[in-house]
Amino acid sequence: MSLAQHLPALQVVLPLISAPLAVLSRRAGLAFLIVTAAAWTAFAIAIALWLQVDLSGPVSYPIGNWEPPWGIEYRLDRLNSFMLVLVSGMAAVVLPYSRASIEREIPQESHYLFYAMLGLCLTGLLGMSITGDAFNLFVFLEISSLSTYVLIAMGRDRRALTAAYQYLIMGSIGATFIVIGIGFLYLMTGTLNLADMVDRVARIENSRPGLAALAFITVGVSLKVALAPLHQWLPNAYTYAPSSVSAFLAATATKVALYALIRFYFTVFGDAFLFEKLPLPKMMLVLSLFAMFFANFIAIFQDNLKRLFAYSSIGQIGYITLGLSFDSIDGVAASIMHLFNHGVAKGAIFLLVGAIVARLTTRQSAPPAPGFDRIAGLARSMPWTCFGIVIGGLSLIGVPGTAGFISKWYLVLAAVDKGQWWLVGAILFSSLLAVAYVWRFVEAAYFRAPPAGREAFGEASLSLLIPAWLLVGATVWFGIDTSFTVGSAIEAAQQLVHNHK
């Protein structure tokens, strides 16, 4: 057998092996090299798998040679091969950045543990995306969650501990809800294989356990997605985590949870049932609008840049679920696109905010909160950093020429297609809220005079700027050349949406 056949297994196994090797190495430098090499290899494998799916359709890999539906199956289709590229790509960018970034955020002696945890987190997220087995999905979810809690708790501020604790409680409730839902599905269908479940669920979905399973899974995954009003854990977690962790989580963790939601809704339960016979579209519509307006509105009044963009993330998740609630090819495609585009843009922003924090940090003190007073006039000393944040912000608003525009454009098209013109207005108006908070940054960084007492400092170091600007470049690139994102998203949506009308 050629190696190419084993790529689905290697995709998850290589990051998994990198974590214990990083622990064994016990040296920050070596651990960094091992985990970074694993992440880059994973990125290469993800691209290879995406091409493989592109050429020859879905790929199935039986773990331990136990044929599905009996054994655990890794199953790749358009949607999750796309997710793999996003997750491993973000890891490949964030890891080189974290080398310089954690220097002052985490004590030297636990650097190797940081890399091991990042490797495990990557393993969990990749596993969640690739697996075709419901219980395996839960296990990978917990691998990624547990390592995430540790990563957040590594922040220097003591509030990182309470943020991690709060996330641990909420995340565990969410994960347990998901297991309960999967348990009901297993009891009713007798299978754990997601593909095998499809036909069997169709027979029981109107029964009470079927509906209970749906409810438990919806609430559990929504907790992980941070769909408002279940977002309480997210702002603190993103604010107090080490900068590179904030960026990695913002770009991948909630996105993979959203993938799980899409998988359960559209593949397992099937949209014909969910969106026709249940009041789900209306509920999702209301919750999405709530997220879009409420979270974006709250974001305007935040004084801490990291917290501002954390609330903006909650708002952006609203657009993604809004697209899902349309249950049309355009709508779901817009969601998948936005998942990717927002991940890239938000990753870039958090990396650059991290660069600002690194500059504001003195050797003795804990990293200060990047408040608006501290960043006043920053564009004069850190032009590249500030310009990058502005481009990321433009993508959040959805200005043409950035990736955010493409996904919002498809979202508007889907709304028009449904004949719901008022939603177009809602999307535009909530984007205006995004304009408001991005403008707050522009105003502070470009038009205010630097505070008198601040000592002069230069641009962020290149080791921080280059990874961040790779993502900024990607934000612009995917706003202009959309063949990869739009192509993948529309094909994935065509595979998912069966409700052609």
Add this chain to the structure above:
Amino acid sequence: MLAHFSNIITVFLMVAGLFIIIARGNLIKKLIGLSLFQTSVYLLYITPGKLIGGTAPIISPQYTVYSNPLPHVLILTAIVVGVATLALGLALAVRIREAYGSIEEDEILERDHGVEAEEAKEARS
């Protein structure tokens, strides 16, 4: 009633656990609630796997009725996850106590608000 005995226990544990998590402000008590909540899920999986009169699923001509082994394997994994969550939660609680001097949620929040007010003052001055 008796036929649903295991389900009743499961639901009772589930709700009791969730209630403790929501109603108690002590970080350790919250973790106890979380463990109870997770334990209820173990029961949810395990009890339907047992067939009365069924034996361990090792094929033998003497037996015809076997219990389902799969839930046990799944729950073994879930138990490990639960233990890991509990250990991590306790470790966080220990470090929170070192940093704040308290494991009561309201006191911790109070101390954080104090810090935030100071930070705001510092930034203004």
Add this chain to the structure above:
Amino acid sequence: MRNDLVLRVVGRLMIPSILIFALYVQFHGDFGPGGGFQAGVIVAAGIVFYALIYGVTATRRLVPDCVVETMVASGVLIYAGVGLAGLLLGGHYLDYSVLGHDPVHGQHRGIFWVEVGVATTVCGVMLKIFYMFTSRGNSED
């Protein structure tokens, strides 16, 4: 508590038998109840028992932190190694059947090594957790 005669004698008697029992549980796991999880926890329990009698400092000399960390990591590596061995010998990832000259033998060999890996990691994690909590706050010596 190391001067308590009863504890010392009971400890001397119990700890070796706990470790032997752990090995029994480990290797009998292929044919009956038992396996790596249980064996790992039992070994860890034996060492924790030692720590209760002779103190954490003495235990840390006996089983140093670096050994514990190595155990945690190497168990995962053993597991992943078995999977990769299956892959290299021409099967799928974690395919035990190709590990021996016939599938039954291969399955036996595969699960044996996976259980060894599980026991190592579980024991290491248990000790790591124990050390982590005991080293916090007031140290007893």
